Amino acid sequence: MTDKPTALDLPMVDPLPEATQTYFDLCQDKLGMVPNVLRAYAFDIDKLNAFTALYNDVMLAGSGLTKLEREMIAVAVSSVNKCYYCLTAHGAAVRQMSGDPVLGEMLVMNWRVAPLDARQKAMLEFAELMTLASARIGEKDRDALRQVGFSDRDIWDIAAVAGFYNMTNRIASATDMRPNDAYHAQAR
Numbered sequence: 001m002t003d004k005p006t007a008l009d010l011p012m013v014d015p016l017p018e019a020t021q022t023y024f025d026l027c028q029d030k031l032g033m034v035p036n037v038l039r040a041y042a043f044d045i046d047k048l049n050a051f052t053a054l055y056n057d058v059m060l061a062g063s064g065l066t067k068l069e070r071e072m073i074a075v076a077v078s079s080v081n082k083c084y085y086c087l088t089a090h091g092a093a094v095r096q097m098s099g100d101p102v103l104g105e106m107l108v109m110n111w112r113v114a115p116l117d118a119r120q121k122a123m124l125e126f127a128e129l130m131t132l133a134s135a136r137i138g139e140k141d142r143d144a145l146r147q148v149g150f151s152d153r154d155i156w157d158i159a160a161v162a163g164f165y166n167m168t169n170r171i172a173s174a175t176d177m178r179p180n181d182a183y184h185a186q187a188r
Helices: 018-031 036-041 045-060 065-081 083-099 101-113 118-136 139-146 152-174
Strands: none
Touching: 018 036, 018 045, 018 065, 018 152, 036 045, 036 065, 036 083, 045 065, 045 139, 065 083, 065 101, 083 101, 083 152, 118 152, 139 152
């Protein structure tokens, strides 16, 4: 792994503020690494804090979507966008959370080949439509989600996760953000 998380010459703030260093230390302890996405944003602590706050909200806050479902959306969106960083990192998360390395690979390659229930299929179809042609989304698309049990709040959360990954995929691709090597071997 290169020492630089992106192709840009944006060095991390040095020294990191105490709260940021504590967060990075926690990542190191829990994950065995500081994810390169965090290192990439650490050239500007305000940007890093905004990124982590939004990530924590869409991926970890209370929701009718499980954490695994949110990771599945991250992978499906990242697959459409061909985002190397997010496919590697979130593919690993799906493998780990599901306990199924094959599911993680299926979602990375083509979520339609995965053995998903009707709820998950509808969720990923909506996230894919949002990624490819968000202006075409209509009431029939939201109704398809309601018919498999999603509430209007859940639909908001699906859209928020898909929107977040559409943004991060584009930043990661534009900056040649590289995933930590450790992701490749996780949960295989």
